[in-house]
Amino acid sequence: MDTKYWSVDKSVENHGAYPQLGEAAQLLRQHEVVAFPTETVYGLGADATNDEAVEKIYKAKGRPGDNPLIVHIAEFKQLENLVADIPDSARLLMKTFWPGPLTILLHVKPGQLSQKVTAGLDTVGIRMPSHPVALDLIRKANLPIAAPSANSSGKPSPTTAAHVREDLDGRIAGIIDGGQTGVGVESTVLDCTVEVPVILRPGGVTKEQLEKVIGKVVIDPGLQSSDRARPKAPGMKYTHYAPDAPVYLVDGSITYMQHLIDERRKKGQRVGAIVTEEAAGFIKADAVEICGRRDSLETVAHHLYDALRSFNQIDVDVIFSEIFPREGIGQAIMNRLDKAAGRKYLFEKEES
Ligand code: AMP
Ligand code: MG
Numbered sequence: 001m002d003t004k005y006w007s008v009d010k011s012v013e014n015h016g017a018y019p020q021l022g023e024a025a026q027l028l029r030q031h032e033v034v035a036f037p038t039e040t041v042y043g044l045g046a047d048a049t050n051d052e053a054v055e056k057i058y059k060a061k062g063r064p065g066d067n068p069l070i071v072h073i074a075e076f077k078q079l080e081n082l083v084a085d086i087p088d089s090a091r092l093l094m095k096t097f098w099p100g101p102l103t104i105l106l107h108v109k110p111g112q113l114s115q116k117v118t119a120g121l122d123t124v125g126i127r128m129p130s131h132p133v134a135l136d137l138i139r140k141a142n143l144p145i146a147a148p149s150a151n152s153s154g155k156p157s158p159t160t161a162a163h164v165r166e167d168l169d170g171r172i173a174g175i176i177d178g179g180q181t182g183v184g185v186e187s188t189v190l191d192c193t194v195e196v197p198v199i200l201r202p203g204g205v206t207k208e209q210l211e212k213v214i215g216k217v218v219i220d221p222g223l224q225s226s227d228r229a230r231p232k233a234p235g236m237k238y239t240h241y242a243p244d245a246p247v248y249l250v251d252g253s254i255t256y257m258q259h260l261i262d263e264r265r266k267k268g269q270r271v272g273a274i275v276t277e278e279a280a281g282f283i284k285a286d287a288v289e290i291c292g293r294r295d296s297l298e299t300v301a302h303h304l305y306d307a308l309r310s311f312n313q314i315d316v317d318v319i320f321s322e323i324f325p326r327e328g329i330g331q332a333i334m335n336r337l338d339k340a341a342g343r344k345y346l347f348e349k350e351e352s
Contacts, residue, residue, distance in 0.1 A: 003165075004174035008133050010037075016132045020176075025140035027173045033057055035150040035164045036137050037178030038129040040101045040186050040204050041157040041305070042164050043072065043147030044172065045137070054116040054146050060171045063153045067235045068119040069146040070103050070187070071126050074138035082126060082144060084109050089214040090192040096213050099130035101187040101204025117146045119234065127187050133178040149186060150175075155312075156241045156305040156340070159184055163309055184302035185332045189233055190217070199223075200233035202331035204301075223335060240339040243311040245272065247319045247341040252348025254282045257320055260346060261285045264318055272314065274307050274321035276300065287314045291322075297329045304333060308340055320346075 004027075006020050024034045031053035033046045044061065046053035048071045058065060073079060076094070079086075083106040090104050108124040118124050129135065138145050149157035152167040161177035168175070188203035190210065199207060199219045210217045222231035231237050250257045254275075261271045261283070273285040276294040289307040292299030311319055321337060323345075324330045 001170055001173065003169050003172055005161075005177065006174065007177045008037075010132050010178050016136055018133060018136050021133070021137050021140055024174050024176055025137055025142075028053075028137075028141040028143060028145065031056070032173035033060055034137075034174040034176065035158075035161070035168065035172060036134055036147075036176045037131055037161070037181055038072075038134045038147075039131045039182045040129070041159055041181050041184070042150040042161065043129075043134070043145075044150035044164075044168070045072070045145040045147040047141070048113050048117050048144040048146035051114045051116055054114045056172075057146060057148060058116070060168055061148065061151070061153045063148065064234075064238070065116070066119050067148075067238070068121055068125070069117045069148050070189075071113065071117060071124055072134065072138055072145045072147050073126060073128050074135045076128075078144055079126065081112055082109055083107060083124060085193075087192055089197065092213055093190070093192070093210065094128075097205050097209075098128040099135065100128075101130075101183050102210075103127040103187045103189045103201075103203075105189060105191040105193060105200070107193055113144065114146070123191070123193055125189055131178065131181075133176060137176065154238065154240060154242060156243070156308040156336075157186060158309075159302075159305050163305070166309075166312075182302070183298075184304060185329070185336060188332070191220075191232065198232065200231065201236055202335045204329075204332070206328045207331060208328060219331070236339075238339075241305070241308060241336045242340045242342070243308050243319060245311055245316050245319050246344065247274075247308075247321055247337075249323050249337055249341045249343075249345045250320050250348075251323055251345055254279045256348040257322070258283055260320055269317040270315060272311050272316035272319040274319060276322055279322065285320075287311070287316055294322075294324070297324060297333060300324060300333055301329050304336060 189201040222229040
């Protein structure tokens with residue numbers, strides 16, 4: 001398949017309307033899939049009401065059929081058709097965080113969406129993205145748009161159109177290039193069908209931000225390391241976000257990381273390192289990727305996937321990464337690093 005390509009500059013002031021998106025919106029209406037930028041990562045969109053269209057998303061990504069898709073809307077009025085029993089707390093969250101990186105899980109109204117979107121569950125995750133290109137595309141298509149991240153299943157999510165091309169060129173109808181995405185990690189998925197809302201996937205809106213608005217929120221215990229409970233979001237059980245080489249998370253000092261690197265290099269291995277700007281000057285490896293600044297974890301979220309992905313272009317046998325506090329956006333960063341590494345940690349204390 002010949003993948004079409006459009007370039008859109010979101011900084012051009014045109015009241016949120018982009019004539020270049022007409023063809024992409026038309027393709028969505030014809031049940032094709034199109035990748036588009038959002039404020040989190042690039043999404044792979046299709047008509048959420050149509051089985052054939054939604055099936056194409058799963059096929060292009062190689063996504064397991066039991067992993068449901070998030071539905072993207074551009075207007076509040078689209079919501080009432082799709083979900084039932086919206087609690088007051090969910091309405092308050094929508095008012096506060098939409099458009100933005102928060103996916104709210106609610107009971108799905110039967111018969112409105114393709115069953116493949118919900119993977120047979122009775123709930124659906126809905127989000128209103130804040131990226132002007134995403135909003136205009138959804139408005140022009142005039143449909144609820146099912147959209148997972150626009151990567152091959154298992155790879156890090158794409159934060160540039162080039163990343164999407166790497167994975168999906170020739171497999172989808174089109175790619176809208178809107179430049180680099182902002183937040184850099186996916187939306188927070190919050191289950192609002194239960195008494196105390198549960199974070200099923202930490203993301204762009206933090207637990208602390210949610211609690212300021214609605215009070216107590218819990219994190220799905222299935223997400224925490226070493227727990228036997230299964231994560232409630234089907235997608236969180238898969239290894240994910242992983243570069244080709246194995247990743248180890250280093251719980252210790254920079255000197256300890258350098259010691260780990262040296263040990264491997266002595267054995268003739270090529271070693272990659274994911275480090276912050278603050279540490280970069282102290283680390284010598286075959287490839288050093290800077291993932292942002294430790295004193296501003298937002299920059300780490302923004303650069304993380306690009307750093308993970310870059311190791312697919314560089315030949316290394318092993319990758320060591322710094323770790324971060326599990327607070328604020330650090331929750332989402334550590335969740336993704338845990339998955340990229342398959343929770344393989346190396347502890348300085350245990351060695352000394
Ligand atoms: P992605 O499509 O790559 O952004 O991932 C979406 C995440 O949300 C996956 O982990 C899904 O399993 C999860 N998710 C989407 N819809 C539901 C749902 N109805 N119930 C539980 N988890 C969901
Ligand atoms: Mg994804």
